[in-house]
Amino acid sequence: MNTFKWLLKREFWEHKGGFFWAPIVIGAIIVSITAVSLVFAVTGLRGGMEINGVPVSNLAQIVAPDQKAKFASLLFSMYKGLLVPFTVTLAACIFFFCAGALYDERKDRSVLFWKSLPVSDSATVLSKVAIAIGIAPLIALVIGTITAILAELLTMIAAAIAGVNIFGEVLSDPNTYLVPLQMLAMLPIYALWALPTIGWVLMISSWARAKPFLWAIGVPLMAGFLVSWAGKMFRIEGDLGWFWQNIIGRMLTSVVPGSWLIQQGHSLPTEETLRASSAVGEMLAQSLQLLAAPNIWIGAIAGSAMIYAAIRLRRWRDEG
């Protein structure tokens, strides 16, 4: 019996829309927009696009042969930029998924069907965790990468038509192959980092009698405001910023891929830093530093404890 495989399939049947079709649609939109703008740029329709006053259709005039490498690195920044819509959608989908994961089955009472099969509560809840921290991010990353490759290919073809052939530069740059792998290497860090939010929301999903989404968001926010208010009222010394960032922030925002970079105090990559072809490598290096600090581990332990609570709640929640 390969129960876990079937549990994952089950989740995929239910949530194909958010975890599979949503990134596909985003990718399709990005590729189409890229294609259409390139056609306009290359054919010079409606005057065409201009870079520094020179029409793009005369690209060869502005990109000197020795600047080709720079032009190629511009393409890499595109890849990183393109992942942003995927990560934002992914974070929202995972949050909603967790909020409904253990609530919807109780609401429509199908939990009684699932519980009539020899599948333990732990296996059920853990399959949902695996979807949230592993499978969904992996799908988003793969589709995001395919999108970026397509968009880059289109751009390179358009550039070649306009007289600037950068295939050689792009294909010989090690970053072309490294960047997707570096992104992949960040997935385990994401999994650890996202655990407190995922554990918290799953626990609420298993507990709430109604409106799990509002509870999941409302309780930490109310707690935050109460603590802030009490701190002001009674002039209690303490670092409120720390509380908001490390408790409430971790309960609510850790599902956003890369949110650890802000937490670490690194500024989010700007357009400037993104343009450096090693930007993703730096992001990975910064992310790996995270593993040396207790923050991510304490969060992961707290998240696991809340997942355990979610399992116990599912076991004993009586919907009489």
Added chain:
Amino acid sequence: MSAIVSATGLTRRYGKTIAVDNIKLDIPAGRIVGLIGPNGSGKTTALKAVLGLSPFEGQLNVLGLDPRTHRDELMQQVCFIADVAILPRWLRVKDAVDFVAGVHPKFDRAKAERYLANTKLKPTMKVKEMSKGMVVQLHLALVMAIDAKLLVLDEPTLGLDILYRKQFYQHLLEEYFDQNKTIIITTHQVEEIEHILTDLIFIREGKIVLTASMDEVGIRFVEVMVPADKTELARALKPIDERQVFGKAVMLFDGVPRDALEALGEIRTPGVADIFVATMKGTYA
């Protein structure tokens, strides 16, 4: 043969109300037990305790296991349709069959497909496109293909038309049931299941008021059509129920010797529904 279900002092409280009150119960293997009671009598609560779905006080053993601590093991041997359980709206027929086949070692896929072939369900159909009856048909096809030692059916045929209900109970008796299996059924349509039951349990206000095999029921309960001149005589034997049919009194007796009753008038074997109504008199009063 040890009991499949054995309970002593089984109690379940919701706050101050006692839903199941100190039940003692033994169900041996190879039985089809009808658990009959009015709404709110504690049937579903008792069954949920048996299935490890809700906490309880007292002793309860199902297939030798405590449902509180060994639920995962228990579910290898037990299957159920509980209290208008429904299937999730997004589930497709073929996915449902695949899933149960994937997680249940005792699921017979060919059997499920044979049951499904007798319905209007198509493999690609989603639950949200089905009528209420079709959802029940799918659920029953899945559950009937699982070779479980104990099958608990709480209102299994709700929403089905009479043709399908008859067919379902026929299947249950002829194809599913054997000496190693035990089935517990609750339903409001008692008359439809009485011919397949081997045992009867009446539950009222959380207490068991009758537990007997169908053979015992046939001996204990007798209905007599009493002519007008003998009514006083008959009433002296304390009937548990009395109604008027075509000017004659029809009286139901519990445990009165048959020969004593034969002298009073024409004797009939009462239906379970009649015994149930007589036993539950005053429940809603």
